[in-house]
Amino acid sequence: MALKTINPTKTNAWKKLQAHFETIEDTHIKNLFEENPNRANDMTIKWEDFYVDYSKHRLTQETLDLLLELAHEVDLKDAMNKYFGGDVINKTEGREVLHTALRNNKDAEVLVEGENVMKDVFEVKSKIEDFTSKIINGDLKTYNNQPFTDVVNIGIGGSDLGPAMVVDSLAYYKNHLKTHFVSNVDGDHVNEIIKNLNPETTLFVIVSKTFTTQETLSNANTLREWFLKHAPQDAVSKHFVAVSTNIEKVKAFGIDEANVFPMWNWVGGRFSLWSAVGLTISLAVGFDNFNKLLLGAHKMDEHFKTQDFDKNIPVITALLSVWYNNFFNAESEAVIPYSQYLNQFATYLQQGIMESNGKSIDRNGDKVNYQTGTIIWGEPGTNSQHAFFQLIHQGTKLIPAEFIGFAKSLHGNQDHQDKLMSNFFAQTEALMSGKSQKVVIDELKEQGVSEEKIKDLTPFKVFEGNKPTTTILIEKLTPESLGKLIAMYEHKIFVQGIIWNIFSYDQFGVELGKQLANTILKELKDVNVINNHDNSTQNLIKYYQQLD
Ligand code: F6P
Numbered sequence: 088m089a090l091k092t093i094n095p096t097k098t099n100a101w102k103k104l105q106a107h108f109e110t111i112e113d114t115h116i117k118n119l120f121e122e123n124p125n126r127a128n129d130m131t132i133k134w135e136d137f138y139v140d141y142s143k144h145r146l147t148q149e150t151l152d153l154l155l156e157l158a159h160e161v162d163l164k165d166a167m168n169k170y171f172g173g174d175v176i177n178k179t180e181g182r183e184v185l186h187t188a189l190r191n192n193k194d195a196e197v198l199v200e201g202e203n204v205m206k207d208v209f210e211v212k213s214k215i216e217d218f219t220s221k222i223i224n225g226d227l228k229t230y231n232n233q234p235f236t237d238v239v240n241i242g243i244g245g246s247d248l249g250p251a252m253v254v255d256s257l258a259y260y261k262n263h264l265k266t267h268f269v270s271n272v273d274g275d276h277v278n279e280i281i282k283n284l285n286p287e288t289t290l291f292v293i294v295s296k297t298f299t300t301q302e303t304l305s306n307a308n309t310l311r312e313w314f315l316k317h318a319p320q321d322a323v324s325k326h327f328v329a330v331s332t333n334i335e336k337v338k339a340f341g342i343d344e345a346n347v348f349p350m351w352n353w354v355g356g357r358f359s360l361w362s363a364v365g366l367t368i369s370l371a372v373g374f375d376n377f378n379k380l381l382l383g384a385h386k387m388d389e390h391f392k393t394q395d396f397d398k399n400i401p402v403i404t405a406l407l408s409v410w411y412n413n414f415f416n417a418e419s420e421a422v423i424p425y426s427q428y429l430n431q432f433a434t435y436l437q438q439g440i441m442e443s444n445g446k447s448i449d450r451n452g453d454k455v456n457y458q459t460g461t462i463i464w465g466e467p468g469t470n471s472q473h474a475f476f477q478l479i480h481q482g483t484k485l486i487p488a489e490f491i492g493f494a495k496s497l498h499g500n501q502d503h504q505d506k507l508m509s510n511f512f513a514q515t516e517a518l519m520s521g522k523s524q525k526v527v528i529d530e531l532k533e534q535g536v537s538e539e540k541i542k543d544l545t546p547f548k549v550f551e552g553n554k555p556t557t558t559i560l561i562e563k564l565t566p567e568s569l570g571k572l573i574a575m576y577e578h579k580i581f582v583q584g585i586i587w588n589i590f591s592y593d594q595f596g597v598e599l600g601k602q603l604a605n606t607i608l609k610e611l612k613d614v615n616v617i618n619n620h621d622n623s624t625q626n627l628i629k630y631y632q633q634l635d
Contacts, residue, residue: 090450090585092588093161098160108415114145116143127140139559141557158406161585161586163402163582166581185197185353186577191205199351207349211349222238222290230319230325236265236288238265239291239310240266241270241292242300245355245360246364248357248435248438255430260566290328294364294366297336299333331350357438372566380569383571401576401577401581408579417485418462420464420489423468424491425492426467426491436465440463442597455588459589480554481551490557492507492558492561495562522548527549611631
């Protein structure tokens with residue numbers, strides 16, 4: 088069954104939210120705390136090892152009730168049943184959206200065209216498990232009988248960002264294998280990676296759902312050529328494996344069918360790290376940890392599926408995002424993890440969020456007349472405090488931010504951890520409370536600053552505050568808690584897409600540029616090929632060719 092096509096702006100809840108927005112627009116969050124002493128408790132969801140506090144937002148219980156009404160009016164529940172039930176909710180590509188099946192239990196029943204896919208899922212999982220343990224233990228050897236030392240993941244987009252982010256985030260749990268990620272078609276990327284490799288002991292994992300992606304195939308070819316300068320032809324089958332849905336193309340590349348880890352069309356690229364696309368994760372941290380990542384995600388799936396909306400983390404975080412995006416006209420959201428391990432988290436989320444919900448045509452095929460996908464960005468704290476926090480604190484733009492922190496440090500350096508967490512708590516407090524003119528003047532007086540100077544400086548030192556943040560405090564960074572966190576964002580994306588009445592699981596917007604690049608490539612390779620371009624592009628191409 089298809090998803091319903093309800094224009095959110097035509098719902099009663101939306102109209103009520105618009106009217107309500109006018110009454111709340113200028114309210115300071117500080118005052119909301121004074122009005123309701125229970126606010127922090129009321130607006131916190133405690134679930135497993137997650138503590139999610141969304142009280143530092145510009146909303147009241149009435150706002151929340153109306154947002155929840157909106158979720159009901161667009162029939163989110165019905166959409167969720169279709170999502171988990173394997174309906175073809177990726178209508179424009181005619182596909183189910185079932186990354187949740189990849190982390191489901193063995194005895195679950197998930198039907199695709201009447202067939203339970205769990206058997207296939209578990210077959211591939213055991214292939215990953217078997218291969219992982221043999222590579223880690225050294226049972227599977229190189230062509231010249233050595234244990235492997237390095238793994239190179241060759242992929243781009245969903246075939247790179249997810250595995251790269253998880254491997255980085257779980258660096259604490261890593262084994263002896265050194266992992267590398269090549270994605271960009273920029274030859275300098277692959278050449279820099281090559282500098283650190285020994286061809287004799289390197290395993291290459293080519294990850295491409297379609298096995299047609301220019302960047303991935305170029306890098307794979309370059310690496311194979313380089314490898315063959317050092318090893319005989321028949322060594323390729325021992326050193327190259329692939330993850331793909333396109334077995335024929337993989338075989339044509341010269342990889343043995345036995346070395347192919349299949350995936351399925353019902354898994355979208357940006358949601359695929361739970362599939363064999365996560366092979367490099369499994370190799371880097373071991374299959375048990377990979378499985379724990381999946382288990383965490385499954386727990387979040389269950390939470391999302393069964394929890395009432397008012398205590399449902401993905402639903403609440405998605406509704407908050409809609410509130411700012413569509414009523415306050417906030418254009419972007421920041422994600423600030425207070426963990427250096429999560430250095431790549433925002434980059435990873437950019438694909439998940441912006442490739443999914445960066446759409447302007449609704450599910451009826453009509454142009455939307457409201458805002459959809461948010462711009463997502465972020466960097467770890469405390470580094471980001473010394474980079475862009477100035478703008479969040481005192482700039483003109485409203486930037487709701489999600490602060491992610493882990494209560495326990497992995498290496499147990501308590502002094503550093505307390506310093507880190509004091510910043511984590513202080514920033515959301517500062518963003519909300521700000522600093523009034525009176526406090527600024529009192530402080531300057533105390534420092535003995537002259538009256539005249541105080542007058543000059545005061546406007547610059549005032550912080551309005553009222554900057555909204557959500558705090559996601561997690562006990563510890565483990566494979567399981569990371570799995571929960573990633574799945575939380577996946578479901579948040581889904582809820583937003585349902586409310587905005589768009590299709591979140593296609594990505595036609597990336598195609599035009601690829602098409603034109605192919606046209607231009609022919610011209611760059613052969614000066615006799617001349618195509619029609621606008622003047623600017625024509626001049627740029629000519630200039631490039633002259634420099635050649
Ligand atoms: O950028 C477009 C895209 O299709 C992504 O959705 C996908 O993750 C990426 O390219 C890589 O695709 P593939 O895994 O087929 O090489």
